[in-house]
Amino acid sequence: MAISEINVRNQFRGKIKEIIFGPVVSEVDVETQHGIVTSVITSRSIHDLDLKVGSEVIALVKSTEVSIAKISN
Known part of the structure; x- marks a missing residue:
């Protein structure tokens, strides 16, 4: 099966x-250009x-919450 379209906008x-x-469960680190x-x-x-x-993948990120933290200068 191949995916032709998906509604997730944040793809890396x-x-x-x-x-x-x-x-x-396992952790998978994906190196992206970002x-x-x-x-x-x-x-x-x-x-x-x-x-x-080394496998090529697409990380699909769908979140219902985005948090922001202030960085001290």
């Missing part, structure tokens, strides 16, 4: 830089999608 193309495996995007997904999904360091 990149390559998997690191995978930190856990027994149930920086690192980290996703926490099930370890089963990593195996099902055959994700490996």
Whole structure:
């Protein structure tokens, strides 16, 4: 199955830089041109999608909340 369109507007193309495996969930770091995007997904999904360091992926970000923190000068 291929995806032809998706409604998620925040999409970051990149390559998997690191995978930190856990027994149930794992962290996946994706290196994009805007920086690192980290996703926490099930370890089963990593195996099902055959994700490996170097795999080209698209990180899809859909958030219902955006927080802002002030940086001290």
